[in-house]
Amino acid sequence: MGVTASGKTGLGVELARRLGGEIISADSRQVYRGMDIGTGKDLHEYQEIPYHLIDTADPGHEFNLFEFQTLFLKAFHDISHRHRLPLLVGGTGMYLDCVLRGYRLTSVPENHELRRQLAPLSMTELADRLRLANPRLHNSTDLTERSRLIRAIEIAEFPPQESEAWPDIRPLILGIRWDRAVIRERITRRLKDRLAAGMIEEVQRLHAEGVPWDQLEFYGLEYRFVARHLKGELSRNDLFQKLNSAIHDFAKRQENWFRRMEKNGVRIHWLEGAGDPLAEALEVINKSC
Missing domain, CATH: 1.10.720 (Transcription Termination Factor Rho, Rna-binding Domain; Chain A, Domain 1)
Structure with missing residues (x-):
């Protein structure tokens, strides 16, 4: 786990490669098909590593916590029964918390x-x-x-x-952290890269395919602000400045959520993003085995 732009996917993939694992995404937006740039799927990073809970829902569907938990349990059982290691990777605090603290959810x-x-x-x-x-x-x-x-x-x-019996999940939790100034730089640089890669065009396509403007508001900051830009409410410069600031604020909220998780008894082994988080992670794992 970690805030946005902290390098979670890259570390998760490297750990999966070394430990015989498969990735289960804990991202509330990467479940949507066709929403790639704005959600930061970065599918090229996975290479040969199998991944789950990405591209499972169509835009327009309101994916919820119960659906996530249901699909997580299915993926967890599937991966475990094949004697592979499930690695839950993401930054959506509620998704992480519902697994780590075993929320008992039912279909209503x-x-x-x-x-x-x-x-x-x-x-x-x-x-x-x-x-x-x-x-x-x-x-x-x-x-x-x-x-x-x-x-x-x-x-x-x-x-x-x-509710159905909860599986025996004994998690080892790794978090990536950066100095606040550095993560701000990483967020800003990534936003510039996404805009250059066609994020505005992606939102334009989604709207043309039938996703209404008001629904795009609920698919995260990138889709909300780009939609406002496409409607003529924000200039290109205002889009970048306001979205960049909003993502920085979002990262702070993620940090606050992780702190609450720790207060609720979730032990997180924090890795230094500016150091060698892979080596540090492997050391923590070896000591815990």
């Missing part, structure tokens, strides 16, 4: 009667009801759009169900 069907009851309520009333049903609310985006808010209430008020 639409409740049409509940939706009829919620229909006359205002956004404020809906938000209050969600907070009452889920005092530990962690996804604030559920509060900003009516359909997501209603769905979140539906899930929060669903009666507890028996």
